[in-house]
Amino acid sequence: MTIDDAPRTGQEPPLGAWRLPDELVELRDTVRRFMRNEVAPLEEELPHDATGLDAGRLAPLQEKARRMGLWALRTPAEFGGAGLGVLGQVVVAEEAAKCRMGAYFPALGAFGGDPPSVLFQASPELFDRYARPMIEGAPGKAFTAISESTGGSDPVRAIRCRAERHGDNYVINGEKMWTSHVTGADWGVVYVRTGRQGDRDGISCLLVETGTPGLTTRPIGVLTSFSPHVLHFEDVRVPAANLIGAEGQGFELASDFLVASRIVYGAGPVGIADAALRIAIDWARERETFGVRLKDRQAVQWMIADSEIELRAARLLIYQAAWNADLGRAVRTDAAIAKLHATEAAFRVVDRCMQILGGLGVSQELPLERWFRDLRVKRLGEGATDIQRMVIARDLLG
Ligand SMILES: Cc1cc2nc3c(=O)[nH]c(=O)nc-3n(C[C@H](O)[C@H](O)[C@H](O)COP(=O)(O)OP(=O)(O)OC[C@H]3O[C@@H](n4cnc5c(N)ncnc54)[C@H](O)[C@@H]3O)c2cc1C
Missing domain, CATH: 2.40.110.10 (Butyryl-CoA Dehydrogenase, subunit A, domain 2)
Structure with a gap:
């Protein structure tokens, strides 16, 4: 696996020891196209703080996603879903977050169909009544x-x-x-x-x-x-x-899915940080102050460089945790490190990007200020940063 998409510099980095498997590169490119062709134009029509699409616009978008196989991605194949592994889910989550609503409504909610994971442990009757219709495309x-x-x-x-x-x-x-x-x-x-x-x-x-x-x-x-x-x-x-499940089994059931979901949770912020950095780089290339482009100021260059470093590290940590999870390895610590770093780093990256954009950065003309607010909460959800530190320290110290 390597950081094989380096759109910000326009240069492909040299191949490293790892590459995303070809089918996941294809999946990533499919999601990227979907975001560009279907999601971006739709999002233009929505108010800055929109929290979803109305049913009239969501249904056709979901239909297009389903036709492309982008549906019920997390649901195992034996339950009628696409059954993506954790790395596949990460790749989709990263790309699908690259829209204004992306932190909480990846791809504006186009890739629906996944019931809460605990439903895979439910009785067949409960599953058929509640989860199956969702997987088969019923709204809700x-x-x-x-x-x-x-x-x-x-x-x-x-x-x-x-x-x-x-x-x-x-x-x-x-x-x-x-x-x-x-x-x-x-x-x-x-x-x-x-x-x-x-x-x-x-x-x-x-x-x-x-x-x-x-x-x-x-x-x-x-x-x-x-x-x-x-x-x-x-x-x-x-x-x-x-x-x-059985009475008294609730905590065990919730914990079963927690580790993998933490890894996927961290992937969205990586996508957002990537999109934010792209906006900041475009701006720095164009904007002139005191007769000099921002891109030629070392203070700005360093903010961009630090952001790229943090972003790459976050992506690699997330990919590595996902990779190990798919191999069936114990990834509690990997997941904690990856979730913590990705959410914290993405917040710092978006903050720097807002600084580079000046007033525009904090305005509702751009998605940055919305990402900044949404990412703030990502540092608390699915186990706050402090809790991830606790998990990491416990594993290291016993
Ligand atoms: C927008 C939003 C959406 C949410 N969605 C859901 C949802 O869908 N379902 C759901 O069940 N919950 C949801 N939550 C709740 C979220 O998971 C909790 O807010 C989070 O788990 C922290 O719990 P708490 O707010 O009660 O803080 P507390 O658990 O009281 O912790 C307070 C602070 O102390 C820190 N802390 C706690 N223990 C330790 C420790 N041992 N060492 C050091 N620091 C520690 C925490 O990190 C936190 O910063 C949501 C929260 C928000 C804000």
Whole structure:
């Protein structure tokens, strides 16, 4: 694998020891074309802080993506998806993030079809009823609610939202906080306390429909362009058959997918940093101050050089973690290092690019200020930077 796309310099770097496999180069180029030809023109029509496409525009875009095979990419083939490996998912995530909404709506949501991964562990009945239609192209999305006001980093201790078994139902009482993608979702998975407070095996995973009586939601304003929600449960009854896995297995199920998803999570910021740097380089080549182009100022050159270094390192760390994950190696530390570096570095790169662009950098004429806000939250999501450090240190120190 090598950094085989160096569009900013216009030069192909020498081949290194590794190359992306040919089929992934092809996949990357396909996504790149899709972003240029289908997504970019559509995005031009949207307001700066748009948080998705209306159904009338999303459906045809998704249809085009499906025809190109860009659908349900994360869903294993045995469940009807494209079954991409982690490296494949990374390659797509990196390219699909290169639009204004890319941090939270890669490719404007064109590549849908993936249910929350925990559904692959659900009963066949539950899977067929909720996940399969999504994979087959039915509109809609699903949320995953783990965090509560008591904390997101340490769910084992923090989860207090309780579900009690009453006959053929569970009755849920409590509150979830920060749940993304609630708007437009008909259902989601909710991690609830079914056992003793603080016990790892006291957490279970229930599928809950958003229309269930007793469930109310309210948005929370944050600095990202979209709002996560509070989910309030008051005697919410869900069938016991909506339990995913066994009672008490919720934390284990959530952890199963966490490592790979962290790697893919870090790939989007790499794509955004790449796109931001391209904007800054174009600007530095053109803009003159005091009779000299910005590109000829060492202060600007160094910001560009530092950004390229951080970006390349981030991409390699993400690719390496993904590569190892696909080989079935233990990648907890690789994933933590890659997620931490990619999200932190991307934030620094976008910040530098905004500086190079001056006032325009912080304006809504360009995507930079939106990326800056969205990337700020990426340093908290899927395990905050501090938590990744904790994982790395634990693995090193024991
Ligand atoms: C926009 C947005 C969308 C989100 N979407 C979802 C979602 O869809 N589903 C969901 O379940 N959650 C979601 N979250 C929640 C997110 O995962 C949590 O905010 C995150 O896990 C941190 O939890 P917390 O906010 O409760 O902070 P806490 O866990 O209370 O931590 C507070 C601070 O202390 C640090 N810290 C914690 N423990 C340690 C330690 N051991 N050592 C050093 N520092 C530490 C943390 O890194 C953090 O900076 C979302 C959050 C936001 C802002």
